[in-house]
Amino acid sequence: MEYSGDGLREHLLAMEHENGTKMEVRGLTKVSDKDVRILSKVNLDIPKGVIMGVIGPSGSGKSTFLRALNRLWEPDSGSVFLDGVDICDLDVLNLRRKVGMLFQLPALFEGTVADNVRYGPQLKGKKLTDIEVYKLLALADLDSSFYGKAGSELSVGQAQRVALARTLANEPEVLLLDEPTSALDPISTQNIEDVLVKLKRDRGMTIVIVSHSIKQIQRIADDVCLLVNGEIVEILKPHQLSEAKHPMAQKFLQLSS
């Protein structure tokens, strides 16, 4: 299709909207009770439909940063915008549906896998059909045999995929993952990574993943930000990580490789 004049401008504007910034983090600062800076004026643009990796030494503020994106804590100063709207202006439960989160260890509720997957929609008064539950399980790479299983029967890797299906049942636009595979074996890790890449590719999902594994970030991330002492010191493409300039970042990368 050819565009000219107004048509071209409209087309470009539409593309800009399609591929625009999903989350903007501006001046995010968190100070501990003991007056220690945990995050210091963090700025980051997270584009739509990308996997953003967050890496850095232990204690650098990665989890704190991630939790700020769906208001698991409130910053001392600074703001986070979702599609241009300050997340403080959104109903917090609604925000957490739009910006879902997975943790290192999955915590399933009592009951079956299907009960877990149905949980979020049920809170909004919607009962997922069996077919909808099966589809969500499939999205998280779980076959139909998991439907009636109890959470306690599952391996950690399987439980993590159920937790992912449960989060996806809320139809999030952004997925936050805090070291989601660090307790998993290589095959379960690969299953989760494949699902994340598929969610990005097929659904345009925006994903922010904190990981201690540089290799994982290199396998799946589009961009990676390096957090050191509560500050983003560099934002790079995964293949450029060896070129990081900050001395602490260099040391961290050397020790991690």
Ligand SMILES: Nc1ncnc2c1ncn2[C@@H]1O[C@H](COP(=O)(O)OP(=O)(O)OP(=O)(O)O)[C@@H](O)[C@H]1O
């Ligand atoms: N609720 C809190 N009160 C006081 N200090 C905190 C609190 N939560 C985190 N911290 C401190 O903030 C710093 C950053 O912690 P955070 O868990 O965000 O780091 P991290 O980069 O995710 O670390 P790790 O890689 O070890 O998980 C640490 O020094 C931690 O001790």
